[in-house]
Amino acid sequence: MRVFKLLLVACVFVLVAAGVYLWRLPARVAWQYLQVRVPALHLNGIEGTLWDGHADGISLLGRDLGRLHWQLPKWPLLAGKPMVDLRIEGGEVELAGQVERLGASRFELQDLRFSVPAARFERLFAAGDVQLQGTLAGTLGHASLAGIDLRQVAGTARWSDVGVRTPRGELHLGALAGDFASQADGSIVGSFKDDASGTLAVDGTFRLRLPAYEAEAILRARNADAQTQELLGGIGEPQPDGSRLVRVQGVLPAGH
Numbered sequence: 722m723r724v725f726k727l728l729l730v731a732c733v734f735v736l737v738a739a740g741v742y743l744w745r746l747p748a749r750v751a752w753q754y755l756q757v758r759v760p761a762l763h764l765n766g767i768e769g770t771l772w773d774g775h776a777d778g779i780s781l782l783g784r785d786l787g788r789l790h791w792q793l794p795k796w797p798l799l800a801g802k803p804m805v806d807l808r809i810e811g812g813e814v815e816l817a818g819q820v821e822r823l824g825a826s827r828f829e830l831q832d833l834r835f836s837v838p839a840a841r842f843e844r845l846f847a848a849g850d851v852q853l854q855g856t857l858a859g860t861l862g863h864a865s866l867a868g869i870d871l872r873q874v875a876g877t878a879r880w881s882d883v884g885v886r887t888p889r890g891e892l893h894l895g896a897l898a899g900d901f902a903s904q905a906d907g908s909i910v911g912s913f914k915d916d917a918s919g920t921l922a923v924d925g926t927f928r929l930r931l932p933a934y935e936a937e938a939i940l941r942a943r944n945a946d947a948q949t950q951e952l953l954g955g956i957g958e959p960q961p962d963g964s965r966l967v968r969v970q971g972v973l974p975a976g977h
Contacts, residue, residue: 748774764789779809787812797821813838818861833861839880845934845971854884871931874903878911883919890952894919906930913938920946921953925967935970 751771752764766777772793779789788811797804804821818833839853859878864871878901883894895918901911908930915923925938940957941964942949957967 746771748776785812786814813841823865828866830861830864830866833864833876835859835861839883845969845973850888852884852886854886855880855882871909872903872907874901874909876901878913880913883915889955890948892919892921892949892952894921894923897923901927901929917943919943920949932973933971934973935968937966937968940965940967 748769749767761782763780764776776789779786790808792806808817815836819831821829836858839855857880861876864874880897885892896916897913899913910928912926920943922941922943927936953965957965
């Protein structure tokens, strides 16, 4: 009986010690076990704990993304619903939001805020002679991720300090703002407009069904601005009211 009690006390001690160690598990140790599951993701300069830590560098498929900060609440994990608050900053692309794991390769994203230079989208123009200026930022209010497929998407975006440079000239706008959401057929549809602060009026829509995309917009010189009308002269299809209809479609480049 005495031996049984000693074994019971020893087991309790081991469980408590293991719990304390797990509660304070260094992030570097945790990453050694996790890295084999995500070989395309690399972290360096890891500090803190599994529950609250940061990495001086994060890269995906060899592309440097900046610095990573995370917080992993303990109680949701113990309840079988692991979620993490992530923030990536210091690079071209900045992200911050909450990710919850629903199952194997299934995740739910909540209030994911993003910011990316507009220049990253220049490859969408086949001619290769379009330069984009400004920053695209927004919030992905909700989305489900199954593998690499985005579902149940809803969010808003704003392109600030808009600038478009082509061989014909250069246009500057205050900002473009829009919203987007998933549709029953699996595509993501959205609309966008300018903020009426520039000489170019823009009103458009887009549809994204990965990897294909299509968009169209009506462009009009606000207040009949002569310079803007001249720049629009060879763009798109002329409309009866003097505006121009521009259509763009294609396939997203791999790794974009």
